[in-house]
Amino acid sequence: MLTSLSRLSNLLVTVAVGPGILTHEYAHYAACKLSNVAVYTRPALHPFDDSALLEHESVDSFGADLSIAVAPFLANSLLAFVAFALASGLDSGSRLLFLWLGFCFGFTALPSATDTETLLQTAASLPATVRPVGYLVAYPVRTATLSVWATGILTFVWTMTLAGGAVTI
Template identity: 30%
Template sequence: MEFISTIVNAEYVTYAVAIAVAVAVLVAVLVGITVLARFLFRLFTVPGVVVHEFAHKQACDLVGVPVLEVAYFRFGDPPGYVQHVTPDRYRASFVVSVAPFLVNTIVAFAAFLGLATLVSTTGDIRAASSETIAAAAVLGWLGLSIGMHAFPSRGDANVLWNRSRTEWRGSPRVLLGVPIVVVIYIANLLSWLWADVLYAIGLFVLAAWIVGFGVA
């Protein structure tokens, strides 16, 4: 009986070890897939991050705000940033914070216009040359990536909100920026529901409509 009991216990140990190994392998695979997916997503959004931070940098130069450090893209959090001194005027803070929305939207829309025009003039995409297909893919990638990063960050909204809250008594005009702050907060909140992607797709739909309308 003791021999049989020993065999049964050994089987239980074997099963437990096998289950533990299987779980460990499954977790490692899931973690690996997650890391790979994040890496590929970061690569996909490189143009959007670069244009976003470039807009911040150019806005700082435009309004005379000294820039301390710039990272147009990196594999970290955040993927890009522009560190600058605190602007003396609310208007300068507003321009620096909102610049990426305007620049990314214009650049993404231009890329989508190019894509829509290329597709409309090609006709049957299946009969298009490899160069045309590659150009369409690049324009679509640029438009989607850049459009996804059009929304200002929560940090930009925080800067505007703090300045609006502290300066509105001395200059009631800063209250005009409060609706923009609210929109930025909502956009960042809805980004969990892929609102940034839907915004980029909306730009493409508008570009396609314009090209189609022009043809008609």
């Protein structure tokens, strides 16, 4: 019974924000390629499973780790902003499509706890002179992803910020 509910939940999430999930994972993929990090699988949606995860080799470099972790934030935020901007100038039918896309991208922009789990370790491997800067960046990013509640609130606030005037409540 629990497995069936989990599968149904995963299907509903995939239908609701599938484009955002894919762009989130492809942003990781692009960051891996740009950082010369080997990728083992390409992202794909699995509607009844909770995985669309990108598998890549472990990363020892803080710069590569950070770029892979935050790439979806940059890519999906940009896509959400563009979708919301386009929505604000369209008629009702097209507007709804671009609003949905904006929400898909916005709600999937923040990194997950899995995306940021190695940031503190790679920051610790930085040379002593720049390690404090690494921690200054890594701690807030990691902390923001540790709590599902905090991430949910941040996601909502960030998406509504990106939506700007395109969405009126």
